[in-house]
Amino acid sequence: NAGVTQTPKFRVLKTGQSMTLLCAQDMNHEYMYWYRQDPGMGLRLIHYSVGEGTTAKGEVPDGYNVSRLKKQNFLLGLESAAPSQTSVYFCASTLGQGNSGANVLTFGAGSRLTVL
Amino acid sequence: AQSVTQLGSHVSVSEGALVLLRCNYSSSVPPYLFWYVQYPNQGLQLLLKYTSAATLVKGINGFEAEFKKSETSFHLTKPSAHMSDAAEYFCAVSDQEEAGTALIFGKGTTLSVSS
Numbered sequence: 001n002a003g004v005t006q007t008p009k010f011r012v013l014k015t016g017q018s019m020t021l022l023c024a025q026d027m028n029h030e031y032m033y034w035y036r037q038d039p040g041m042g043l044r045l046i047h048y049s050v051g052e053g054t055t056a057k058g059e060v061p062d063g064y065n066v067s068r069l070k071k072q073n074f075l076l077g078l079e080s081a082a083p084s085q086t087s088v089y090f091c092a093s094t095l096g097q098g099n100s101g102a103n104v105l106t107f108g109a110g111s112r113l114t115v116l
Numbered sequence: 117a118q119s120v121t122q123l124g125s126h127v128s129v130s131e132g133a134l135v136l137l138r139c140n141y142s143s144s145v146p147p148y149l150f151w152y153v154q155y156p157n158q159g160l161q162l163l164l165k166y167t168s169a170a171t172l173v174k175g176i177n178g179f180e181a182e183f184k185k186s187e188t189s190f191h192l193t194k195p196s197a198h199m200s201d202a203a204e205y206f207c208a209v210s211d212q213e214e215a216g217t218a219l220i221f222g223k224g225t226t227l228s229v230s231s
Binding site for chain 2 (some may be wrong): 004031033035040041042043044045048049050056058090092094096102103104105107108109110
């Protein structure tokens with residue numbers, strides 16, 4: 001049982017390059033999230049999805065796009081990377097059923113992205 | 117909108133001493149509150165959660181937190197610190213105003229434990 005798997009774990013990009021981070025979960029969770037973690041800022045929500053085919057903006061969505069074509073996968077794309085997007089990115093998922101507010105998020109191990 | 121504030125970005129204790137990490141929340145509805153821990157170069161792990169049952173919540177590794185509505189607080193404590201407790205700790209509230217009920221995190225508190 002792998003839980004939440006993020007690929008790649010590390011990536012270095014040049015300004016203007018594009019890339020996609022992949023998040024895969026094997027727990028049949030409905031809700032999935034992308035956060036970014038920066039020193040002194042905690043975790044901030046980029047985008048989220050409440051089911052296959054749906055996406056919504058979080059607190060800091062600018063410069064990112066997402067897709068949820070399959071229930072188990074949630075992709076985060078950077079079309080034109082900027083140094084301000086240097087961060088550690090975390091994917092998380094939760095059941096999303098019933099009393100959703102009480103559902104615990106399961107996090108991936110993170111993807112460290114550096115934009116030069 | 118819900119929010120959480122963690123007081124103190126860095127807390128240092130000696131091994132065996134009391135650990136107290138502070139968290140205050142702002143919520144217009146009865147909140148669901150969480151404490152997560154992050155060890156170096158790892159993802160976040162759930163320590164404990166409050167979901168309106170008992171106000172004193174016990175978590176893993178000897179941690180507990182008490183929900184105090186009058187003080188809008190959810191402080192995390194452990195009676196005796198261990199070296200292995202050194203990590204970053206995040207308080208979070210569930211955003212029930214959004215369909216996705218995402219977690220809103222505080223900025224984190226780094227706990228250092230010295231021998």
